[in-house]
Amino acid sequence: MSVRFARSGGLLAGAAATALVLGACGSGPTTDGDRVRVVASTNVWGSVVRAVGGDAVEVRSILDSPEVDPHSYESTPSDAAEVSDAQLVVYNGGGYDPFVDKILSSSAGGDRRTVEAVKAADITQTVAAAPSAAPSDTPDGHGHRDEHGDEHKERQEAAAHEAEHDHDHGVNEHVWYDVHAVGHVAEQVAGRLGEIKADRKDEFRRNAERLVGELRKLDAKIEDLAGSYGGTKILVTEPIAFYLVRQAKLDDVTPQVFVRAVEEENDPPAAAIAEVERLVASGEPRVLIYNPQTESVVTQQVRAKAEAAKIPVVRMTETLPAGKDYLSWMSGQVDDLAAALRQR
Numbered sequence: 333m334s335v336r337f338a339r340s341g342g343l344l345a346g347a348a349a350t351a352l353v354l355g356a357c358g359s360g361p362t363t364d365g366d367r368v369r370v371v372a373s374t375n376v377w378g379s380v381v382r383a384v385g386g387d388a389v390e391v392r393s394i395l396d397s398p399e400v401d402p403h404s405y406e407s408t409p410s411d412a413a414e415v416s417d418a419q420l421v422v423y424n425g426g427g428y429d430p431f432v433d434k435i436l437s438s439s440a441g442g443d444r445r446t447v448e449a450v451k452a453a454d455i456t457q458t459v460a461a462a463p464s465a466a467p468s469d470t471p472d473g474h475g476h477r478d479e480h481g482d483e484h485k486e487r488q489e490a491a492a493h494e495a496e497h498d499h500d501h502g503v504n505e506h507v508w509y510d511v512h513a514v515g516h517v518a519e520q521v522a523g524r525l526g527e528i529k530a531d532r533k534d535e536f537r538r539n540a541e542r543l544v545g546e547l548r549k550l551d552a553k554i555e556d557l558a559g560s561y562g563g564t565k566i567l568v569t570e571p572i573a574f575y576l577v578r579q580a581k582l583d584d585v586t587p588q589v590f591v592r593a594v595e596e597e598n599d600p601p602a603a604a605i606a607e608v609e610r611l612v613a614s615g616e617p618r619v620l621i622y623n624p625q626t627e628s629v630v631t632q633q634v635r636a637k638a639e640a641a642k643i644p645v646v647r648m649t650e651t652l653p654a655g656k657d658y659l660s661w662m663s664g665q666v667d668d669l670a671a672a673l674r675q676r
Contacts, residue, residue, distance in 0.1 A: 368528050371415050373423035373432050374402060374651050376508045377449060377517070379658040381422055383543045384521045388532055392418075395429075398649045401625050404597060407431040418444060419528050422521060426450035426505030445524045450505060452520040453513030506650075510575035511551050514658065515544045546659050553666050554579050561673045565616050567608065567638070569631040570594045570623040573648045576666070577621070585611060594626055605630060612637045619643065619672045625650045644672035 367390040372378035378393035385391070394411050395402050415421055415432065416439040423432040425448035436446065507513040522540035526533025554576065562581030571591050577584055587607050593600040600608075611617055612634065620638040622631070622645050638645055646668050652661050 368420060368525060369418050370420045370422065371418040372421075373429040376650075376652055376658060377422045377424065379652060379661075380514060380518055380543070381420075381521055383658070384518050384536055384539045385525050386535070386539055388529055388535070389525065394432075395651055398625060398651050398653050400651070401597075402429060402650050403595065403626065405429070405431060407435060411435065412439065415439065420445050420447070420521075420524050422447045422449070422517075424449045424505060424507065426503050426507070428505040445527065447517060447520050447524055449507055449513070449517045450503060453507045453510065453516045504571055504574040506572050506574060508658070509573050509648075509662075510579070511547045511554070511662070513575070515547050518543045518547075543659075550659065550663055550666065551579075553663065553670075557582075557666065557670055557673070560670075564618050564673060566619045566621060567611060567617040567634075567643075568621040568623075569634060570626045572623045572626075572650060573621050573665075576648075576669075580669075582619075585617060594628065594631060597626070597628075599628075600630060605634075608634055609637060612641050612643060615641060615643070617643060618676045619669065620645045621648050621669075622646065623648060623650070642676075644675050646672045 366388075368385065368388060370378075370381050370385065370389050370391045372381055372391060372393045373395060375393035375396040378391045378396070381389055381391050392414055394407070394414075395405060411431070412435045415435045421432065421436065421444060423429050423446070425433075428450075507517075518540040522533075522536040525536045529536075557580040563583055565583045565585050566577065567586050568577070568584055568591060569586075587600075587604045590600040590604040590608055593604070612620075617638075620635065620643050622635055624647055635645055646665070648665055652658070656664075
């Protein structure tokens, strides 16, 4: 099975269709004692595990609320106990959920298996193959094209080089915003579950294939965005949707130092804030992508100024809201972005 997506027609039929995929077909009733015990660092990866494992898995997601900032989460003794008891641990990696690394390193491994999404996603390859909205795009950077020429480009490249040391050697860790990466993770989850429950390994593989099929439709929707709005200028408060923005070929003009400071829970420099406010006042950006889970006084002010300037604000979160699975959630966010881009 390969997750290299060919350009396919058609879009997701809606939440009902995605729910059918995520309620993957099982080979028969499974009792609680027979289920594979899985711990996921976030409910994003928990949703992927459920899509692949169906009724053969019992999943506990440590972070399952859009009100919590995963970057600053501190694990509890209960978290440590559940990870220690799990047969499979699925986490993001890349410096995103270091509390899992700490628990894993301090507890005996036994027969426990792991899937680290950043590694499973082969994200270096994914980044290299992705379309670039601007010459200065980097794995953790943000393209910014304007009329200031070489001097501006040099400033952006210097900022990008510096950023490479801030996020696992240049890898933006928000890999679940790359549908190709999610497909890679699903494949590896299927493999790990098949090792634990060999009598159902073919079922896990088929479930992963079904999920990848739906991801292809979501991929096509994002490619449609690129075709309609490629090169459109946007702002972000934090680089959560980097891979989505990159694939859609949108031109993120946000100063690097601003988004880096927000992500690290620091106040951006005054000059960076002033530049963001200037961009908002200019009306050039057509959308502001807003991460409420890393909200601060500064980002609230940026949002208020954007709304006053009639720039549509699109919320994009780190974790799933209640009642959503990965496909319905991500498809809805892509729809929200498309609707916002159509407004101006």
